[in-house]
Every structure is written in structure tokens, then in C-alpha cells.
Amino acid sequence: MVSVSKVVVVGGGVIGSAVAYFLRSADPSVEVTVLERDPSYARASSALSAASIRQQFSTPLSVQMSLYGIEFLRSIGERLAVGGEAPSIDLHEGGYLFLATPAGESILRENHALQTSLGAQIRYLPQGELQATFPWLNSEDLVAGTYGVSGEGWFDGYGLVQALRKKAQSLGARYVATDATGVRREGRRVTHVLTAAGDALECDVMVNAAGAWARHVADMLGIDLPVYARRRSIFNVSSPAKLERCPLLIDPTGVYFRPEGKTYICGTSPSPDRDPDDLPLDEVDHALFDDVIWPTLAHRVPQFEALRVEHAWSGYYEYNVFDHNAIIGYHPDIENCIFANGFSGHGLQQGPATGRGVAELILNGRFVSLDLSPLGFERVLENRPVVERNVV
Missing domain, CATH: 3.30.9.10 (D-Amino Acid Oxidase, subunit A, domain 2)
Incomplete structure (x- = not known):
């Protein structure tokens, strides 16, 4: 097991909250802080999308991620219940x-x-x-x-985000209503995430789950992330x-x-x-x-x-804009920052598989349940697009 005690997640939408949930479920000793500047989620993609799930993709990994996604959504009542109260996301399997x-x-x-x-x-x-x-x-x-x-x-996308957030909080994840404004680095490692509230949050791992604003977080690290808000x-x-x-x-x-x-x-x-x-x-x-x-x-x-x-x-x-697929994993230039960005409309359905995978990567140093490494940052740097024909 990789020794990790403090994780800071930038972005508390479905991806960030799924990461927090799976981390705290797998290892309650890990201190997880989620920075979400808008707790109302009024502008969040998670709350404003058409909120759907499918397996009709053209790449094996996308199909597999959504197969796990539907399994997760079907069992959300028991997985994300808090205090005996089971959430509902009004899942309709209409095809x-x-x-x-x-x-x-x-x-x-x-x-x-x-x-x-x-x-x-x-x-x-x-x-x-x-x-x-x-x-x-x-x-x-x-x-x-x-x-x-x-x-x-x-299904109800806003309901899914709220259920993940509440469950993560019940497991001990701390949500802070503020924006990430910068980082402190020592060589190839991020040591602190700086916030608009004036805090410097120490971290062993930083996760960029900032959705449509992920490029701005990457800029703080000197990384060119090909993800834009459309x-x-x-x-x-x-x-x-x-x-x-x-x-x-x-x-x-x-x-x-x-x-x-x-x-x-x-x-x-x-x-x-x-x-x-x-x-x-x-x-x-x-x-x-x-x-x-x-x-x-x-x-x-x-x-x-x-x-x-x-x-x-x-x-x-x-x-x-590189290949319309998510970028998930560490950047080779920064050894303790994980990117989980660029889902291009598939974030809600791929959120559970991404949260599970990122938690495994942090705690085990590798993906365990489903190998997400084909979606790593290396493919962007080496110009190896993962081509998805069914882009909707």
C-alpha cells in the first residue's frame, strides 16, 4: 500500500465526490478535503446535464466503465444511505x-x-x-x-451529486466552500493547495476534478490540459x-x-x-x-x-478537444497530482468507475478493479488518441 494520509480534491461535483466517497470507504484513516466553490451546484455540469447512462460506446473501456456505472446506480439506495435514509435518483432504464x-x-x-x-x-x-x-x-x-x-x-443528476456528497461527508470527508487559487511545490510534488479563503492545505495527493474549470487548475501546475468549457x-x-x-x-x-x-x-x-x-x-x-x-x-x-x-x-x-475521452491519472511531470477531467458529456455515467479507480490509484499505486491506464495523460503527450465514434 502507498502511504497517503492527506488528499485534497479540487471540485466537488460527481467526479470529486465519487473520489471522496470511495477513498473514505476504502481507508477511513485518509484525511480527504474537497474544495467546492459553489455548494449550490448552480453552474455545475453534474446538475445541468441531461443525466443519462449508456453502454453504446465504441471503445471497450467506455463500455466497461458504464457497465459498472449502471450497477452502481441500481444499488445507490444501499450504497449511499445515510442514517438509514436511502437516496433516490429516479433511475429510468428506458434505453x-x-x-x-x-x-x-x-x-x-x-x-x-x-x-x-x-x-x-x-x-x-x-x-x-x-x-x-x-x-x-x-x-x-x-x-x-x-x-x-x-x-x-x-436519472436525476443533481440527486446523484447530492447523494455522493452527503455519503462522503458522513464517512468523514470535509467539504470546504472555497476556490483553489494556487499550489506550493517542492520539485515534482505539490505540497500545499492554496485557497481563496487564505488557507494552505497540506496534501500527499492532489486530485484535479474541477470539471469545466479543470484547465485553470492545471495552469496553476504549469500543465497544458486540453479540456475546455463548451x-x-x-x-x-x-x-x-x-x-x-x-x-x-x-x-x-x-x-x-x-x-x-x-x-x-x-x-x-x-x-x-x-x-x-x-x-x-x-x-x-x-x-x-x-x-x-x-x-x-x-x-x-x-x-x-x-x-x-x-x-x-x-x-x-x-x-x-484531443479525443473526447476522459483523462485519468498522474501527469508524468508531477508525481502526486491526479487528473480526472475531460469527460466530454460522459462524467455522470463514468463517475462511479472513475471515483473507484482514482481511489485505488491513490491507495494502491495502481488501478485494481478496472484498468483505466489507457485514459492516462501519456496518450495526450504521445499523440495517441483514444477514438470514440459515439460522441453525443
Whole structure:
């Protein structure tokens, strides 16, 4: 076992709180301090995302991380209960439905083969079967779809963050409502994390789990982290449409929608020329809905010609511009700082596997349950991207 007594985690969202939870669960002797500048999580990606989980990825490790993620979410009541009170995150395993035109058929088949080989419950639906299963769908320009019959769906992201935070606190993790402003170093080690409150927190290990603001924390260390805050607008819409057995649907264009009670939420990524860094969160890209999302939804689901926006908001993706996958592990230039950043929209579902893995890395000096080393910083420095085809 590696001797670690003090860990400072910068960022108390789902990643930071999962790290704190797994650390204190595994070794109560480790002093864990989590710096979270906004305890309301009003601007946190964890609270503002579409909060979903899937196994329909194109890389084995992403599939495996989400397989553990759904196992964790299913057992959250017993795992994260505090004082006999079990939290609920309102998990709906409604499935994902990825759709393919002829141009995307081969990739859909390859991804499906990988996912099922790893144990994911994904069903391949040729066009006729697709139309029969989802009769409200316009499948004229489609050849097939893949549908998660189990283990995929959506949940209360804010509820997950709060449950992880409360459990970590009940296990002895200390949360401090302040910002990290700098570090003290001795050679290749961080010795203290400096805060806006004027404290210098001694640490054996520092964890950068600062989400969309992770790049600024990396700057304090002299590290260039290819993770940027990219705004994503989400629209809550009502419709007279009655869509039975409605999953989270991913159109070939990248537009998605899913049920949200009696309404639906939908969104898509803007085009690269309309996707700069750090756009203000108090603005919503309504033109994206009018020009792209609504026409796409009306084509794919004819009943969606009648839609009304009830509510809209924006949140940040912590977007890894290198390869859209998380960066997890130590940086070779700083021997006691772990990065857990750049999830590019997958942080909520990969949070449990990341928290477990980072805790193992701190306490054992290596990953134990699932080898996350392919997501290490070295691949960025050596220009070895982990290519994910299913970026949503």
C-alpha cells in the first residue's frame, strides 16, 4: 500500500465526490478535503446535464466503465444511505436508441458487436423491426438501430451529486466552500493547495476534478490540459404526441431527445464554428433549436411537428478537444497530482468507475478493479488518441 494520509480534491461535483466517497470507504484513516466553490451546484455540469447512462460506446473501456456505472446506480439506495435514509435518483432504464442511415450501418454493426461481447444488453434492429418496435418513428431513410433493452436510461443528476456528497461527508470527508487559487511545490510534488479563503492545505495527493474549470487548475501546475468549457443548451418541450416505449433517441444528425415526465428534453452539439470556449451559461442558443433541433425532430417523429419550448437552460461540457475521452491519472511531470477531467458529456455515467479507480490509484499505486491506464495523460503527450465514434 502507498502511504497517503492527506488528499485534497479540487471540485466537488460527481467526479470529486465519487473520489471522496470511495477513498473514505476504502481507508477511513485518509484525511480527504474537497474544495467546492459553489455548494449550490448552480453552474455545475453534474446538475445541468441531461443525466443519462449508456453502454453504446465504441471503445471497450467506455463500455466497461458504464457497465459498472449502471450497477452502481441500481444499488445507490444501499450504497449511499445515510442514517438509514436511502437516496433516490429516479433511475429510468428506458434505453438508448442509436439510429443509422446506410452511411453509418457498418459502424453501427461493429459497435454493436463490441458492446454485446462485453455483456451489454443491446438489441440490433433492422429497419422493419425498428419500425415495428417504434411505430411513431419515421424510418424511411434508416437501415437499422441499436436499442439498449437493459442498463441504459436517465436519472436525476443533481440527486446523484447530492447523494455522493452527503455519503462522503458522513464517512468523514470535509467539504470546504472555497476556490483553489494556487499550489506550493517542492520539485515534482505539490505540497500545499492554496485557497481563496487564505488557507494552505497540506496534501500527499492532489486530485484535479474541477470539471469545466479543470484547465485553470492545471495552469496553476504549469500543465497544458486540453479540456475546455463548451456550452450545451438543453430544451424542455411539450407535445401532444403520445410516444409509447420511448427511449433516449440519438438521430444520425446528433440531435437527441428523451422523455422527461410528461414532456421531453432535447438538444444537440452546435457546429464547430458556433462552439467557442466559455460562452455564458445564462444564455441559451435558441437559434440552434429553431434551425436544427426542431426540424430534425419533426422529420424523425412526425408527431413532433407540434412542439412548444417550456423551459431551456445551458450547462458546460468539460470538453477534451484531443479525443473526447476522459483523462485519468498522474501527469508524468508531477508525481502526486491526479487528473480526472475531460469527460466530454460522459462524467455522470463514468463517475462511479472513475471515483473507484482514482481511489485505488491513490491507495494502491495502481488501478485494481478496472484498468483505466489507457485514459492516462501519456496518450495526450504521445499523440495517441483514444477514438470514440459515439460522441453525443
